[in-house]
Amino acid sequence: MNLTSLLDRWLEYARVHEEQIEWLAIALGAAIAILDWLLVPAYALAILYIVPLLMLALAGERFVIVGMATVFSLLAEQFSAQSLAPGRALRLAVYFSAFSGMGLFVCEVVRNRHLALSNFRRLQEEAARRQRSSRWARLLIETSPLAVFVVGPDGRILIANRSAHQLLGVEKGSLRGQDIREYVPLISRPLQRQREVRNLRVFVECSGYRKDGEVFLAQVWFSAQKTPSGKRVTAMVWDGSEDLRTRGGANLDLAMRTSRALMGAISHEIRNLAAAAAAAHRRLERTAAAELQEEIAPVGALVRALEDLASKGLTLSAGASAETGDLERVLDEFRIVVDPMFREIGADLRIDSPAEPLIVAADQNTVLQVLMNLARNARRALETAAAKRFEVRVSTFSDRVSLAVTDSGPGIAHPEELFRLFRGSGGAGLGLYLSRALVRSRGGDLRYETTTAGSRFVVELPRVKAQQRAAGA
Numbered sequence: 001m002n003l004t005s006l007l008d009r010w011l012e013y014a015r016v017h018e019e020q021i022e023w024l025a026i027a028l029g030a031a032i033a034i035l036d037w038l039l040v041p042a043y044a045l046a047i048l049y050i051v052p053l054l055m056l057a058l059a060g061e062r063f064v065i066v067g068m069a070t071v072f073s074l075l076a077e078q079f080s081a082q083s084l085a086p087g088r089a090l091r092l093a094v095y096f097s098a099f100s101g102m103g104l105f106v107c108e109v110v111r112n113r114h115l116a117l118s119n120f121r122r123l124q125e126e127a128a129r130r131q132r133s134s135r136w137a138r139l140l141i142e143t144s145p146l147a148v149f150v151v152g153p154d155g156r157i158l159i160a161n162r163s164a165h166q167l168l169g170v171e172k173g174s175l176r177g178q179d180i181r182e183y184v185p186l187i188s189r190p191l192q193r194q195r196e197v198r199n200l201r202v203f204v205e206c207s208g209y210r211k212d213g214e215v216f217l218a219q220v221w222f223s224a225q226k227t228p229s230g231k232r233v234t235a236m237v238w239d240g241s242e243d244l245r246t247r248g249g250a251n252l253d254l255a256m257r258t259s260r261a262l263m264g265a266i267s268h269e270i271r272n273l274a275a276a277a278a279a280a281h282r283r284l285e286r287t288a289a290a291e292l293q294e295e296i297a298p299v300g301a302l303v304r305a306l307e308d309l310a311s312k313g314l315t316l317s318a319g320a321s322a323e324t325g326d327l328e329r330v331l332d333e334f335r336i337v338v339d340p341m342f343r344e345i346g347a348d349l350r351i352d353s354p355a356e357p358l359i360v361a362a363d364q365n366t367v368l369q370v371l372m373n374l375a376r377n378a379r380r381a382l383e384t385a386a387a388k389r390f391e392v393r394v395s396t397f398s399d400r401v402s403l404a405v406t407d408s409g410p411g412i413a414h415p416e417e418l419f420r421l422f423r424g425s426g427g428a429g430l431g432l433y434l435s436r437a438l439v440r441s442r443g444g445d446l447r448y449e450t451t452t453a454g455s456r457f458v459v460e461l462p463r464v465k466a467q468q469r470a471a472g473a
Helices: 003-016 018-039 046-059 062-078 088-143 162-168 185-192 241-287 290-317 327-343 364-382 430-441 466-472
Strands: 147-151 157-160 200-209 215-227 230-239 348-351 389-396 400-407 445-449 455-464
Touching: 003 018, 003 046, 018 046, 018 062, 046 062, 046 088, 062 088, 147 162, 147 185, 162 230, 185 200, 185 215, 185 230, 215 241, 327 348, 327 364, 327 389, 364 389, 364 400, 364 430, 364 455, 430 445, 430 455
Parallel strands: 348 389
Antiparallel strands: 147 157, 147 230, 200 215, 215 230, 389 400, 400 455, 445 455
């Protein structure tokens, strides 16, 4: 341990034990004064008063140093051999100047040393924090499931984590220095802009290319910054190909289910019309004259063709899937989708959260489609309403779940016309007709209930209990 370290330790000790150091300095000053008094006039000990003053300078305040310098100056003059000689005021001034000057000088040196040590410690702590942050950042980047790229001004890769190498199908450590345009060309576009880039943050979907030429859907979150060495882009890339295939398959399944439900509903209507036409044809056959029988025969063939068409349509639509859906998840997704839509018109949105897990005999996309259709109709009704409120209330029963969808709009003028196919111009009524067909294809129902104000639609779906799910599995 060198002298500087020892001095720093002593300064730190004096700062912590400031009060004890002050009392020790005062006691030492008193001892010097007694000794000086006993040795007068043989010896002059005035120089020794500097020692307690230096101790005070290590721990005391400036006013304490000045006060003790005054006291020591008076004591030094009082016990000096020249105390009765002329020039006493001058000697007091010299003593005071020497004592206070020395004490204040050392005090300032100590303060500066404390300040320097404090700044040094702060810099050390900041450097340690930066080092820890850098270490954690490197660890986070390296272990991230997202492919992380840092691209320099020339479009070449500066940093690429393990996931980036796996995503592009290259050996670990081989991406550094390669051109990003060979793999994800869109990432380099901010670097090609002439105007200044400041904190650009974008999410895009684009085509990406692996080392072997395979194309994938790249979902890219990237930001561009301007650094002293030029523009730089940081990008996080995820392979969304599987999500795209899943979404495409889910959309196709939903379209097929919707088509089957619509086909079944229309076939049901055709069957009712065909049954009425067949009854009328049979009556006509019985009552018509013989010469008209030949002209009536084609009508019977047409009626039988309609019945056959309706029967085939009902047969095709009968294959409803046995999928089930988590109602809580459906309502959470529904809230996320419709919240901006109703906030835009200043409507109050209230959606129940089920108190217990509820599984219904309908897939989540189907239930969400029905609720979205009701929500769009409600939004149009609420645009001109004075009070704007939309709510979904959940009621549970032993064998079913009921969703009451209510709005505070002007209400339905002719509720008896609801659920009629093409009840208005431009295809109006198809949404409600199709929604009811979808619900009924799952063994549920969609109906309108009369209220004193606004509108209320009730969606009922069969409830699937744990025992049923286990038996189905």
